[in-house]
Amino acid sequence: MTVVRSMSGTTADRRAVIFLLRRLRSPEGQNNPQPVWHELRALGDVVPAPWGGYLVTGYDACTEVLRGKATWLAPDLAWQARQPNTERWQASATRAISRALFRLNPPVHTAQRRSLGNPFDRHALDSLAPRVAAHATRVVDRLAERIRHDGEADFVTLVGDRLPILTVGEWLGIPEHHHAHILDFTHRQVHSQELFPTKRELAISAQATADMREFFTGLIEERRADPGDDVVSRWIRYWDEQFPDDRAAADQTVYDLVMFITIASLETSATLMANAVWLLGRHTDRWQWLRRHQEHIDDAVEETLRYDPPVHFNTRIAADDTQLAGIPIAKDQMVHVMYGAAAHDPRRNQNPELFDITREGAHLSHMSFGGGIHYCLGAALARLEARTLLTELLRRFETLIPLTAPTYAPRMVFRRVTSLKVTT
Template identity: 50%
Template structure:
């Protein structure tokens, strides 16, 4: 159908790797920030409270605001941070797999619910020093809030997202106030000290910035990583020869994970707007008009990857490249932590469950952008 395909709602769908990569990296294409959303007027999805809040969070910012926020946290998941998280995440994986094994004694168990949905919020909780009792609430709020980021959300989904956004503001607003009252060496307390300097003593502005950071990071980590963890089990199960090879070559897990990300990315599209009137791959696009980078399509572009419909965990070089974590200034800030969780979990599953198999096709929530597998039944025999 072409590289730039008109959509019925007035936007454009971008299908190839090169065009998607260009849009994600180019300054000519911008995130949907507060100013863009305000220009769309009232009475539409962009005016909803959940949508307006996203326009103020990291994913919705453009330079110079985006630059300021990213610099304030630095490279949050650098090697030293990931090294500190390795053992706690490993213990969390072991505990979750213990529970999975216990449930499988009676037959089938839902891997998505028992493991994949639990590990991301647990890992973020360990990093941010959040009470484990709060994890169920954070999962529920995140699942509802993300509807505002869907391609074409319904009115009822927007209502759920609005309510969840208020819940997230209450939760993380109170977290910031609590760390303000009792500062420590944790991540949130460090961010408060950083933003106190950036805002030159304006504590309200600093608190708001830290709220937006923590809220966004928890949402982004939960929705994307949980899908990755489930889809890696499903994808490998559907390719038993590849799975058996990986069992004998666990040192190749990092490459296998990149192929899983390429083959079935957790997020299938992201959206940008034209900063000015422009032409993209020969198609005129007006200022503020939307384009949707179809990440799943780009990752299966035969011009980029030889035989892209074949799942091959031994791919090398450019044929292993993908846009699963986005690109440019909005490249996923939590990619390092997602890879760490996936690596530790897959390694443990391969060692502990040599006969694990998926017993029924997965059940997906009907989403397009932030996909979610709700059920992945597994057995161990």
């Protein structure tokens, strides 16, 4: 069921939306976005945004956008070329990231997605699981050691940021001495994907994009010189066959894939893990209940994904004049799917503000991995990492208590916890 409200976008509504979005980006909103989601939802399922787009807040309306592949398109390069704000949409960082899978539409998206198959199917996960467990043990060892020595430790730098890059780095065959550099450019690149990047942020992203280009181009050259049975070598072989007379096109496609899969896998997974420790650890009884009921670890991961999704917004554009939840939307207008607001829609999840590990149908209660043709390629891997890490943390620590609330990067689209101090 969707709420149909007449939202003509009055000045008062526009002011309210601007105020709410400012709050969402502020430290207060980053720490507790739920009241903002609640107030935005109260304005309607589809709320006109001051810059001409729409915020989609209701669960059903968000699902309709994600699944409606003919009606709702990714804002690709062709759409960007039609936008008057060239500073934003023609920025080098924006254009570079727009060649990545999540910004492609069929048929190019279909061809690239098909080429990947399901890299994290049951068989692949079974072989990755022991490696993820080994990485989890190693990072938790360091956490335990630091807590023993200093009485406290930063979960994010020692564990949350480390486990995803160890896992994906090894899967792609990227040696560990490159990991810090990859994390660094990933954190800097992401600005261009924000709703309103400033000039300064676009410049930071441009430099990060150049760093990424240099790094992944070098990686592809190395694999060409010394091909093996690794994932990147396999992608090179595949795309060489698709573009037998165009080596540059093959290289560009492999670059777009390896670059985006790497950066898409890092901050998202790190945020999920930091959120899980914050939400579980801050209530000692919750932590201890889960220690006794480890059969609910998967449910705890799903509830964390629902309660505070690592990605808060995804943008689509209308392929034609259309309607969403009764609101007319013109061709080319942007709609911003709000994953958090949707997962806290009381029509979908009862008592949405309650963090409830025993929530029924936990994996169906959110859309934090997206939906439709762009459904997250790495969802199964992210779940494996989170499950493995939680299992290890619960085994090792009777309590794991956050000393203060997490600190967050001031962002709206890709959430990032920058620090979470814990003790036992």
